[in-house]
Amino acid sequence: MGWNEEKKKSLTFLAAGVLCLAAAGFLLVTFSGRWKSPPSGMVAGPALSMKQTETPSPVPQPTFAPPAEWVLYVTGAVRSPGVYRLPPGARAYQLVERAGGLRPDADSVSINLAMPLGDGMHVHVPAALSVVKGANPQPARAEAPRTNGAAGEAGGRTIRAADAPVDINTATNGELEQLPGIGPKIAAAIVEHRSTNGPFRSIEDLLLVKGIGPKKLEALRNSIVVR
Amino acid sequence: MIVCSTPASLLLASWVVALLGIGAGAPPWASVLAACLVFVGLAGLSYSAPAPSGTMWTGAFLFVCLLAGLLRILWPVCVPPAVPSVREIEGVVSLERKWGYAHVILVDSASGRFLIRVPPSRTASEGSLVSVTGRAVPLPSPDVRKRDRSRVVQFREDVFWRARGVVAEFVPSSVEETGMSSWTFSSLRTELRRRIVSAMPARMQAYLLAAWVGVKDPELQEDHARWGTAHLLAVSGFHVGIAVAAFMLFLRPVARRLPRLFPAVFHEGGALFTSVAASVVLWAYVGLTGAAASALRAALMVQVILAGQALGRPAKPVNSVCVAACALLLWNPWQFWDLGWRLSVVAALTLAALADLRGVRGVFVSGPVVWVATYPLVAASFGTVPVVGLLLNFVAIPAFSLIFPLISLLAAPGLSGLPGGVVAASLGERILTLWEGFAEATASFIPGTVSWSILGAGGAAIVFLTLMGRGMALSIRRSLFMGILGALVLFELF
Structure with a gap:
């Protein structure tokens, strides 16, 4: 096959190729928007009848099985601080008992031993010294475990003194905006999250708010509290 | 041809x-x-x-x-597939993530993968076994078939979840966590995630979560979006490549000795052994990161290259990427509408087409060309693309190919509870602080952004398609012709 013939063949293929590509483009442009796929809502099987389609029954609120036992963390003026497992419904005194009881220097007045607990709580028992020194006594506080993170595990509640950091469950937009790294947008998101999903169970629950990540949470940790 | x-x-x-x-x-x-x-x-x-x-x-x-x-x-x-008529499902939570103000979990059951919306305080962690009663309903599917030119890209929740293999939504009436699956990728992910969150300082946490479990910190994501380097946080060929390269670097001395020790089993410098071992590490890493589309695409591509190496038949980069992209489409065609799949394929094809450029020239050309090629997709989805990305990517890509292995190494003692973990983690935090300072300073010098425009997107499409033509071994003239023709059709369609 001569050079000219080869070139001619190449050019023929090239022209055919261009024609095919142009035809493909023309086909898609001409027919676009002319077809609608069947709705993806086809339901198979007898479980859902036509009656249900006509008058849909209200979606039941899901119920969640409670954990078989609570995992709790106790620190501060107890004999054996650490993580303990207690039956659901336990109170602070039970946790303190499991931790060997209060140390002699524990501030037994500021800790509410009858305080109801929740799964994943962190209870801190302050020493009496801090009560003497501080203008406001610092009662026992319960916090969520720091291991929580984005997975959103169980949380807790915190009880602190009056001059303590901002309570994210009661703070207004203005108060939240005073916090480091919180602007009007995130403050509004926190308040909206609170009103939609109920109070925050732990500081780590803030990770559920759009715009707050581990970095911002770390910056906020010492300035906020959950009651 | x-x-x-x-x-x-x-x-x-x-x-x-x-x-x-x-x-x-x-x-x-x-x-x-x-x-x-x-x-x-x-x-x-x-x-x-x-x-x-x-x-x-x-x-x-x-x-x-x-x-x-x-x-x-x-x-x-x-x-569209029919919704399974099940009233109760039991399975493993394969994904858990925030979805607006709620949380969603994906449950892998015998009837398929289901999407379940749960309140944030009651979400189940990945890897846990759950038993759910309720009813299966179709994924929410808005009628967006009619062309809407007011927005360039419309988010469709059903397509998003279908790209992740979800067959239907399951509206729960009760959810019970029955235990934790042992030694599954999901449970390993949860454990690693827990350790990272509990043992690492803030920046280390955010970067390690992104690189190792594919979880993006919204704040860090915002920072990287502003710097034009958001791709560093999505597990892609970059991360997969680093993981495999680091492993092979570690394995090379072992592989060299193997033929001498076991001449009958290992030939040719232990190439087969290296490829098989690297493949195992490759898929383990991808599984750990949650097997996102970009990670799967990258893994398939690297696997094709590794197989070529083992068989003594080196693969063409563009063909390898195409094989991986085709395999993903065959596996789940809905991935085509996933932004992650599109970005990762476009970026990988661009890099593969530029594979002949090596050394400094390659580093300097690849970043901006990938920026240009992905510009229409990014601008259409996020509104704007920061110009600083053009400059920062020169530094970010080579820098993070060192930073990621380094911070992973520095995090290892802390994650495994060894002494010195806190010091090593603080060192890693310091490195990331330095990067952050540098990126922030650079971004403040070049604050401009580029919005989506038909001219810009058309130019980018021509550049990309022309590069593809070159990658397919077409002449420059034919490649350019194909680029212009393709761009015209694309813009008439969208």
Whole structure:
């Protein structure tokens, strides 16, 4: 096959190729928007009848099985601080008992031993010294475990003194905006999250708010509290 | 000719055209016909006489593959799968993430993968076994078939979840956590995630979560979006490549000794052993990161390269990427509408087409060209693209190919509870603080952003398609011609 013939063949293929590509483009442009796929809502099987389609029954609120036992963390003026497992419904005194009881220097007045607990709580028992020194006594506080993170595990509640950091469950937009790294947008998101999903169970629950990540949470940790 | 040099690119281009057609509301027959025409057109465009022997047979075989593939790809898209009629599911939580103000979990059960919305305070962690009663309903599917030019990209929740293998939504009436699966990727992810969150300082946490479990910190994501380096946080070929390269670096001395120790089993410098071991690490890493589309695509591509190495037949970069992209489409065609899949394929194809550029030239050219090629997709989805990304990517890509392995190494003692973990983690935190300061300073010098424009997107499409032509071994003139023609069709369609 001569050079000219080869070139001619190449050019023929090239022209055919261009024609095919142009035809493909023309086909898609001409027919676009002319077809609608069947709705993806086809339901198979007898479980859902036509009656249900006509008058849909209200979606039941899901119920969640409670954990078989609570995992709790106790620190501060107890004999054996650490993580303990207690039956659901336990109170602070039970946790303190499991931790060997209060140390002699524990501030037994500021800790509410009858305080109801929740799964994943962190209870801190302050020493009496801090009560003497501080203008406001610092009662026992319960916090969520720091291991929580984005997975959103169980949380807790915190009880602190009056001059303590901002309570994210009661703070207004203005108060939240005073916090480091919180602007009007995130403050509004926190308040909206609170009103939609109920109070925050732990500081780590803030990770559920759009715009707050581990970095911002770390910056906020010492300035906020959950009651 | 493409048929012989990069056959997978022919299939990918044709399948993509068919899916583009379906996405634009063209009837299936028109989409199939357009795909066939693109197949023949590209083959004709790349023809140069004399054709290598066997081209006809290869072409015929590819055409059969094209038709079979079209059937596999278009069928589930055109005929949506029926919702399983189940009242109770039991399975493993394979994904847990925030979704607006709620949380969603994906449960892998015997009837398929279900999407379940749960309150944030009651979400189940990945890897846990759950038993859920309720009813299966179709995924929310808005009617967006009619063309809407007011927004360039519309988010469709059903497509998003279908791309992740979800068959239906399950509205729960009760959810019970029955335990934790042992030694599954999900449970390993949860454990690693827990350790990272509890033992690492803030920046280390955010970067390690992104690189190792594929969880993005919204604040860090915002920072990287502002710097134009958001791709560093999504597990992609970059991360997969680093993980495999680091492992192979560690393995090389071992592999060299193997043929001497076991001459009967290991030949040729232990190439087979290295490839198999690297493949195991590769898929383990991808599993750990949650097997996102970009990670799977990258893993398949690296796997093709590793297999080529083991068999002594090095693969062409563009063909490897196309093989991986085709495999993903065959596995789940809905991925075509996933932004992650599109970005990762476009970026990988661009890099593969530029693979001949090596050394400093390669580093300096690749970043900006990838920025240009992905600009239409990013701008269409996020509104704007920061210009600083053009500059920062020069530094970010080489810098993070060192930073990621380094911070992973520095995090290891802290994550495994060894002494010195806190000091090592603080050192890692310091490195990341330095990067953050540098990126922030650079971004403050170049604060501009580029919005989506038809001219810019058209130019980017021409650049990308021309590069593809070059990657498919077409001449510059033919590549440019293909680029212009392709860009015209794309913009008429969208």
